[in-house]
Amino acid sequence: MDAIGGGAFEREYRRRRRLPWQFIGTAGFLSVFGLQEALPNDPSTRARWAPWVFVLAAVTALARVFLEQLRAHTRVTDAGITAQGTLRSRTWAWPEVYDIRVEHDPRGKGRSAPQWVTYLYDFEGRRFLLPHLDDLQLDDPYAEVSALCLAAAPHRSLSWERQPRVEDLIRHRAARRKGWTWGFNGALLVLVAMFVFTVWQAGTGRPEHDFLELVCVPLGALVTLGALFSWYWTHRTPPATT
Incomplete structure (x- = not known):
């Protein structure tokens, strides 16, 4: 210092x-x-x-x-x-x-x-x-x-010793972040799949719905997968040991 x-x-x-x-x-x-x-x-x-x-x-x-x-x-x-x-x-x-x-x-x-x-x-x-x-x-x-x-x-008024209550909060927040990260990665895969589907539609002369397929569907997948994975990892997180 x-x-x-x-x-x-x-x-x-x-x-x-x-x-x-x-x-x-x-x-x-x-x-x-x-x-x-x-x-x-x-x-x-x-x-x-x-x-x-x-x-x-x-x-x-x-x-x-x-x-x-x-x-x-x-x-x-x-x-x-x-x-x-x-x-x-x-x-x-x-x-x-x-x-x-x-x-x-x-x-x-x-x-x-x-x-x-x-x-x-x-x-x-x-x-x-x-x-x-x-x-x-x-x-x-x-x-x-x-x-x-x-x-x-x-x-500081306190020492740097770890507190179980705060450690539990940290673990649960980390689990939620992990869940939303998985949800984001899943939404990217959905976006790639929808892009391929849109290209296929254009190549075969079928009607295209770009906004629905490239925006709405991936966003819906993000919200759904993020919430599911967040719930999953949060409930798998063990409590902090005292």
């Missing part, structure tokens, strides 16, 4: 490593490809809304990534923690913080995304990502978080 007179401390975690050129190149290629597909070669053909949705999603994702790289940071002081996201900032006083944990992110791959990220947990079992406190920006996030917790200990 960076010491500031009188035993106070302050540290700020920001992006210190650039995004790899492979990520930027791939994102740019997908955006250009989607834009090219969105522009019909024959002006007499009807406008297709699906490619434009893809372009909008790609541009939004790119803007979010780059804005996050510029704005997002985590600031730690003797008063508490501030997590600045892409648009929103949130601050916790130390007595409001239950735990800070470094966890594996299965989406992380090499240099393009962190494999180990840091979450703040409150006393309701909710978790919040602490931007740039990860292995992509830090050489050893575990050591950094350990030093952070050690420096924050004098400013």
